[in-house]
Amino acid sequence: MNIVSTSCMVSAGKGRATATTLVIGSEKREEALLSRLRMGDEGAFDELVNKHHGSLVRMAMGYVDDREVAEEVVQDTWMAVIESLDRFEQRSSLRTWIFGILIHKAKDRGVREKRHTNFSAFESGEEDNEDSVEPSRFHQTGDLAGHWAFPPQPWDDQTPEKLLASQQAVNAMNSAIEALPRTIKEVLILRDIEGVDVKEVCATLNITETNLYVRLHRARERVRQVVEAYLEGTLQAV
Amino acid sequence: MAYHPLDEDAPKIMCREVAEWASVYLDQHMHDAEQIRIALHLAACAGCHAYLNQIDSVRQALKALPSGARKFEQQKRLQQAFAARRQSR
Numbered sequence: 001m002n003i004v005s006t007s008c009m010v011s012a013g014k015g016r017a018t019a020t021t022l023v024i025g026s027e028k029r030e031e032a033l034l035s036r037l038r039m040g041d042e043g044a045f046d047e048l049v050n051k052h053h054g055s056l057v058r059m060a061m062g063y064v065d066d067r068e069v070a071e072e073v074v075q076d077t078w079m080a081v082i083e084s085l086d087r088f089e090q091r092s093s094l095r096t097w098i099f100g101i102l103i104h105k106a107k108d109r110g111v112r113e114k115r116h117t118n119f120s121a122f123e124s125g126e127e128d129n130e131d132s133v134e135p136s137r138f139h140q141t142g143d144l145a146g147h148w149a150f151p152p153q154p155w156d157d158q159t160p161e162k163l164l165a166s167q168q169a170v171n172a173m174n175s176a177i178e179a180l181p182r183t184i185k186e187v188l189i190l191r192d193i194e195g196v197d198v199k200e201v202c203a204t205l206n207i208t209e210t211n212l213y214v215r216l217h218r219a220r221e222r223v224r225q226v227v228e229a230y231l232e233g234t235l236q237a238v
Numbered sequence: 239m240a241y242h243p244l245d246e247d248a249p250k251i252m253c254r255e256v257a258e259w260a261s262v263y264l265d266q267h268m269h270d271a272e273q274i275r276i277a278l279h280l281a282a283c284a285g286c287h288a289y290l291n292q293i294d295s296v297r298q299a300l301k302a303l304p305s306g307a308r309k310f311e312q313q314k315r316l317q318q319a320f321a322a323r324r325q326s327r
Contacts, residue, residue, distance in 0.1 A: 040324030146252030151285025217261035
């Protein structure tokens with residue numbers, strides 16, 4: 001059953017206006033950043049690198065075996081960005097363009113290091129036929145089949161802030177992201193960490209919106225499980 | 239057969255389905271009829287309500303998650319390459 005709308009349904013008039021305002025604001029910010037970069041503003045370049053470097057390394061780690069190689073791939077990506085800045089045609093956002101270069105370079109490097117066999121294993125094993133949430137949390141039979149047997153406990157409203165204030169929780173979330181299979185990790189990085197628009201994520205990764213949400217939810221659920229263990233005090237040391 | 243979400247004959251949605259669709263629902267990226275079905279279920283189900291709030295909390299935390307990226311060794315080299323680009327133009 002396809003329940004994913006193909007266009008964003010921020011249906012209330014006010015919501016739509018807010019979403020449009022946000023898009024225009026971010027386009028203006030990007031335009032300003034791009035012209036500073038093209039004028040050679042070193043502060044703008046530092047800002048760009050500091051903003052995206054961590055996500056680029058995380059992303060590259062899905063394609064290559066160790067962090068050092070991932071750092072090299074990201075370094076090559078930044079060099080390509082510097083060299084091609086004047087040729088960037090703005091057919092996508094600057095961020096999407098940079099991540100596109102990274103994916104291309106990381107794939108290349110991964111193939112050279114014979115990781116390509118692993119790519120197909122990751123890509124085929126993590127798709128539509130698997131539940132995101134552990135099936136044992138639901139009743140399996142009887143009138144309540146499909147309903148919670150072990151429902152999640154409510155978290156308080158300050159949970160995001162509390163998590164971010166705890167080094168242990170931050171480390172646990174970072175480790176959970178690192179451990180994700182590549183295809184679901186890259187969706188989480190682009191959509192939730194980098195805040196890339198759904199359509200741009202789909203275009204960058206060449207996937208459908210339905211696919212995006214299957215992967216995104218699977219990734220969020222795995223991070224949720226780690227956070228749940230942390231909050232319940234059952235997290236293994238990270 | 240298509241049902242209106244408020245139709246009493248409409249098949250009841252299960253918690254397992256709500257859990258699978260949590261991210262699409264939170265991003266308000268689903269068809270209106272499904273959005274309403276889930277909203278109705280959430281109003282009556284504390285477990286699903288808690289689950290959606292948990293996924294939303296995770297989503298909010300990820301947005302601000304520090305990457306642990308530190309000043310990396312080659313940053314100086316990149317800065318020099320960027321500065322050289324300006325000088326060469």
